[in-house]
Amino acid sequence: MLRGVLLDLAGVVYDGDTLIPGSAEAIGRLREAGLSVRFISNTTRSPRKALVAQLAGFGIEVSDDEVLTPAGAAIAWLLENGRSPHLVVHPKLGPEFDGIEFAGPPAVVVGDAGETFDYAMLNRAFRQLMDGADFIALANNRLFKDRDGLPSMDAGAFVAALEFASGAKATVIGKPAPAFFEAGLREMGCAAGEVAMVGDDAESDVAGALQAGLGAALLVRTGKYRAGDERRFDPPPTAVTADLAAAVEWLLSKRM
Amino acid sequence: MLRGVLLDLAGVVYDGDTLIPGSAEAIGRLREAGLSVRFISNTTRSPRKALVAQLAGFGIEVSDDEVLTPAGAAIAWLLENGRSPHLVVHPKLGPEFDGIEFAGPPAVVVGDAGETFDYAMLNRAFRQLMDGADFIALANNRLFKDRDGLPSMDAGAFVAALEFASGAKATVIGKPAPAFFEAGLREMGCAAGEVAMVGDDAESDVAGALQAGLGAALLVRTGKYRAGDERRFDPPPTAVTADLAAAVEWLLSKRM
CATH class of the missing domain: 3.40.50.1000 (HAD superfamily/HAD-like)
Structure with missing residues (x-):
């Protein structure tokens, strides 16, 4: 049973200074479906407040404690x-x-x-x-x-x-360290098997999440994704989708 | 039968801008004994001409082609x-x-x-x-x-x-690559077993020379040497001496 979703930021929600189309609506759909959502980024160049402000600029309202960073x-x-x-x-x-x-x-x-x-x-x-x-x-x-x-x-x-x-x-400290994913699970109050990860890094987002015991890990073909990434690391992604909007569609369809 | 000697430079002949005491005389003794001498450095910060000039400043006369560098x-x-x-x-x-x-x-x-x-x-x-x-x-x-x-x-x-x-x-390209030691052997016209290496790096000078088949490799306790280095890498040095002067003493005594 899916109860929570961990989302990578750069390459999944936005790319540089540009929102990836459909991402804001997709995050809204997860929340409307009653799922816990946390953002788990390996970005070590920006303080958490800057990430929260960047999301707000895209119309995505999140609180500080919904964003997990390696610095924290x-x-x-x-x-x-x-x-x-x-x-x-x-x-x-x-x-x-x-x-x-x-x-x-x-x-x-x-x-x-x-x-x-x-x-x-x-x-x-x-x-x-x-x-x-x-x-x-x-x-x-x-x-x-x-x-x-x-x-x-x-x-x-x-x-x-x-x-x-x-x-x-x-x-x-950051992904793919199991302790970092576990901090996200604690924040949501979910067991590992109840949570799915969505990321563009087949190694640290996807293989890392599955090694930490998460129920599913989806690879998106945005951001740093390169053709064939889904075959490069072990374990492979649960599913590969075009972008976050398609990943959310996949997660919600499986949930029913 | 010893016919040639390969010498590291930094940490063996000199340390920074200072000649290590006894080094110039020790190199003279090798030459007087009729041995081929070549200098084999991993220095990649100075062109060969600068190394030759630095040696000349210490009263050690060498020609360009007696100095082997990774750049060459x-x-x-x-x-x-x-x-x-x-x-x-x-x-x-x-x-x-x-x-x-x-x-x-x-x-x-x-x-x-x-x-x-x-x-x-x-x-x-x-x-x-x-x-x-x-x-x-x-x-x-x-x-x-x-x-x-x-x-x-x-x-x-x-x-x-x-x-x-x-x-x-x-x-x-540089030490410990066997091809680099072999270039030195070719310059001297010696077989690997006829040549000894003297260096302060237990890994690239000493273990590297022995892996390339050289007859002996001596570790000196000058330059970057740290206590215990002789036990840190495989194969271990043929002998460990206080400095280049003592290494030359050891080589010439074994030769008789």
Whole structure:
């Protein structure tokens, strides 16, 4: 029995600054059907408030706590484990960590720093790791579809660089980490089998959700989707649809 | 029977701008004993002429063709395979590729670009790889001992970043690639078993040389050496000595 839906944002609801046609109506249909909806993004370049504002700009009203981001999950991890962040993140994300009373030894926290990644920034983090700091990856994505329509390197590449040089292994906070999906389930008060995921990343959204025990995971052919992605990762998607509107149609039809 | 010796440069002959005491005399002793000597460096930040000039400044006279660098081996590879370089290297190394008539599809060539590594540079190379370019790593070292005495990230980290993001696998040109050691053997006209390697990197200098079939590989406790390195890689060094002077003493004593 389907009770909740987790939705990826970039590449599913919108693409860059453009709403993907039919997405706002599709989200409305899920809510009208009485389903819990949460947004689970691996975006590590924007604070949660910016994502909520972006959705509002598209006419999609969501509250802060309906949006799950790796930064939010990382802050919870740092507080639980008594660590202070050494941030390797985009300047826009930095303020998300401001005003929180962290204490304890350092943990290197790597996100998608985008064009601000440079040698000095990475080498400072590398030296922290060599001195024994913990190592947190907000996300481990290979690439994303950039504003010019071409693929660009995502945070995972820089996590791989630091892992290779230091010999340390990062703990991934975002998708496909099961703990991140589980945080979404807790928010909805649903069991894993009662929830479906919709994403454009066959690896971290879809295979990750199914590995976390979710009842279904749908791959959409928008955003970073490339032909054949549904055959590239294990387990494969429960279904592949043209876009979010078609995914919602599929979910609601199965529900009856 | 020992007929030739391959010597690493940084961390063995000199450390930063400083000659390691006894190195110049030790190289003189090898030559007086009638042994062939070649310098085999993974440095990808300096053109060969700069290395030769640096050695001359320490009173060690060598000719250009006694110094083997990954850039030289990469140029040979590009010409043999009909590829044009897309360079991700330090600005100082760029001129090494000037004036050579390359032709054919692109090959991404990654060296230690040092502080000049940035997102834009890596992302351009990433997109070339996504479009099917070949992928050459001048070196794959994890770290080097920086001028401030601390470890810094080396080229291998950025190779790992590009490999992770693109899914392409780099062909390594420098040590520990057997072909690089073999180029040194050819220069000396020696069989692998007749040559010893001396280096401060237990992985690429020492284990690499032994895997390439060299008769002996000595690890020196200078440069990037850290306590226990001799037990970290397989095969382990033939011998471990305090420095190059002691390594030469060891080689000449075994020869008698």
